[in-house]
Amino acid sequence: MRIHPFQGLVPTPAAASEVACVPYDVVNTAEAAALAAGKPDSLLHVDRAEIGLPPNTDPYSDIVYARARDNFLALQKKGVLVRETEPCLYVYQQQMGAHVQRGLIAGCHVDDYDRELIKKHEKTRRDKEDDRTKLIDTLSADTGPVFLTYRDHAPVTALVNAKTKEKPLHDFTAPDGIRHTVWRIAGGAEWVQAFAAVPVTYIADGHHRAASAARVARLRRERNSRHTGNEDYNWFLCVLFPSSELKILPYNRIVTDLNGLSPAELLAKVKTLFGLRENAAPSPAALGDVSMYLDGKWYGLRCVAEVSADPVSRLDVSVLQDKLLGPVLGIADVRTSKRIDFVGGIRGPGELVKRVDADGGVAFSMFPVTLTQLMDIADAGQIMPPKSTWFEPKLRSGLVVHTF
Numbered sequence: 001m002r003i004h005p006f007q008g009l010v011p012t013p014a015a016a017s018e019v020a021c022v023p024y025d026v027v028n029t030a031e032a033a034a035l036a037a038g039k040p041d042s043l044l045h046v047d048r049a050e051i052g053l054p055p056n057t058d059p060y061s062d063i064v065y066a067r068a069r070d071n072f073l074a075l076q077k078k079g080v081l082v083r084e085t086e087p088c089l090y091v092y093q094q095q096m097g098a099h100v101q102r103g104l105i106a107g108c109h110v111d112d113y114d115r116e117l118i119k120k121h122e123k124t125r126r127d128k129e130d131d132r133t134k135l136i137d138t139l140s141a142d143t144g145p146v147f148l149t150y151r152d153h154a155p156v157t158a159l160v161n162a163k164t165k166e167k168p169l170h171d172f173t174a175p176d177g178i179r180h181t182v183w184r185i186a187g188g189a190e191w192v193q194a195f196a197a198v199p200v201t202y203i204a205d206g207h208h209r210a211a212s213a214a215r216v217a218r219l220r221r222e223r224n225s226r227h228t229g230n231e232d233y234n235w236f237l238c239v240l241f242p243s244s245e246l247k248i249l250p251y252n253r254i255v256t257d258l259n260g261l262s263p264a265e266l267l268a269k270v271k272t273l274f275g276l277r278e279n280a281a282p283s284p285a286a287l288g289d290v291s292m293y294l295d296g297k298w299y300g301l302r303c304v305a306e307v308s309a310d311p312v313s314r315l316d317v318s319v320l321q322d323k324l325l326g327p328v329l330g331i332a333d334v335r336t337s338k339r340i341d342f343v344g345g346i347r348g349p350g351e352l353v354k355r356v357d358a359d360g361g362v363a364f365s366m367f368p369v370t371l372t373q374l375m376d377i378a379d380a381g382q383i384m385p386p387k388s389t390w391f392e393p394k395l396r397s398g399l400v401v402h403t404f
Helices: 029-036 062-077 110-114 126-139 154-163 189-195 207-223 263-274 316-325 349-359 371-379
Strands: 009-011 081-083 088-096 099-109 146-150 170-173 179-186 201-205 235-242 251-255 289-294 297-302 340-344 362-366
Touching: 062 081, 062 126, 099 110, 099 154, 099 189, 110 207, 110 235, 126 207, 146 207, 154 189, 201 207, 201 371, 207 235, 251 316, 251 349, 263 289, 263 297, 263 316, 289 316, 289 349, 316 362, 340 349, 349 362
Parallel strands: 146 235
Antiparallel strands: 009 081, 088 099, 088 179, 099 235, 146 201, 170 179, 251 340, 251 362, 289 297, 289 362
8 A cells, every 4th residue: 555644734732632523424504503513623624614694595506615715725824734844644543532543644646546555345325425526625635534444564554653652743622522543653754564464444434525535536547638647636635454453343324114004014024034132232232233123122033144256145135135224124225215314323222212202213233333244245345235234433523634
């Protein structure tokens, strides 16, 4: 893997906790506005600039991108975002309770993305790509990092262990209780050399940001008659984490009705398909186990895939979809059906109980997909089913900004 130290923008230590914000795509407009209220330096005013415009403003209108650029330049003019004096890399550590993960903030090359050295496991939506492409191109900057993972590499781990013993650049705890710590690495030649022995990386989260950065690079190359390949737009902002340190939570499912069945009829069909255990734990304990909440009770299902060389078909979410959600509950396409909703595992199974008790239907509590499963699917050049993985903690945007 090629990584690239860059001379980016960083918030001053005093401003870091206010500038840093959640990823643009984990909140809607109202939630973004609430998080940024009373925080004029929050990067949400750049990433979700519609929050500073009249209600009902189209978030994809030209005025939103123009406002984003104005707000981005204002942060620099105020001295909130400051240009580094030399190219740097950064170690970024997150702590959520007892869980700690440490990654490297660096530039990654768009050609490596196009050549599948940065491997994908999700499809992207064109409208979401168009939005981030326009924002990145308007700003000439990547404000939010792409979340990459790689199989552990001892020389990189040794460098990280040594660096985190030093005094950090930023160290704060966000309102959600997650601690964020950043160490600056000036130059970083030995880090570049260490990553050269890492054969591939995998996108954990941020497929739309990566696709958009690649599109912007192509646009800039077309516009630049003197393109050499050395320009900063050939690189995009990433954080690279070793796979052993990452935490994947489940992505649970709620079907809003029983497709004309009574609870007893659904239970009978489920028992035939999977077997059925009463009084199951709300959170399944192993791959192949699914907990189903129906009519005030938890049931255990054993979703074991048939022997197959296809890594996608072996996923619990695939077995559930192919045997139950599709043929029994009538959810033909989870991407388009309005009768299914997805609940990130960070909310816990209690959210499923609350929703089903209030609105009816049935919920499925999943065991998390493993990193090995994700990598096997990406290595096979295949795509995971929608809403299969939920990574926590989420990366903060604005701790480092890559410009070009």
